[in-house]
Amino acid sequence: MRIDAQPYDYELPNLSQVALVIIDMQRDFLEPGGFGEALGNDVHRLQAIVPTVKLLLDSFRAQNLTIIHTIECHLPDLSDCPVSKQKRGRGTLNIGDLGPMGRILIKGEPGNDIISELAPLPSEIVIHKPGKGAFCRTNLEVLLNEREITHLLITGVTTEVCVQTTMREANDRGYECLMVEDATESYFPEFKQATLAMVRAQSGIVGWTASAAAVLQGLGGVKSAAVR
Ligand code: TIU
DSSP, X not given: OEEOOBSSOEEOOOGGGEEEEEEOOBHHHHSTXXXXXXXXXXXXXXXXGHHHHHHHHHHHHHTTXXXXXXXXXXXXXXXXXXXXXXXXXXXXXXXXXXXXXXXXXXXXXXGGSBOGGGOOOTTSEEEEESSSSTTTTSSHHHHHHHTTOOEEEEEEEOIIIIIHHHHHXXXXXXXXXXXXXXXXXXXXXXXXXHHHHHHHHHHHSSOEEEOHHHHHHHHTOSOXXXXX
């Protein structure tokens, strides 16, 4: 099985070794009143990828493949939040402050939830992470190794922050990673394009990139024409 990718085809082993990783598709980043807006960003542009991520999610669900959602969050007492992270920035609201969707980036608050369109099913893995990368202070590597997952298809927000950090962490741990081009987004379009370019440069120094249509075709699931 192979996916038409850059810088060259991405080879898939047995589908049981592949996971779809959906990074931080949370209200805190995609809706007004959360962490993303508190940092001064226009959050609306991230919403464009929701239908594409949903297509991938539906395909993985239909084929009973491994799905991993991540949530960037902190404990209510902020004991897992470095002071450097909590203090960073000069916005009106910092991590832990009360906003219109509850306390900013705090586990269990309404704004911290994954958006309803992509809400995890009970059978799916959810990783709560205090950092940008999904491997930092989580049990993700243990879970992947237990399941003998070797290949990660990585989606979500934002491309150059949590998505890229996670892909680099995974690459260094030996996972074969592909970033899905139209299933990731940034508040800064130029940063997204730069990230895709640097990931696949130097013969795939960090991994591969491909469109969702190519991924779906490679998986043998939903036909590519279904992707907008
Ligand atoms: N600010 C920004 O672009 N991203 C984050 O803080 N977290 C994630 O990327 N999820």
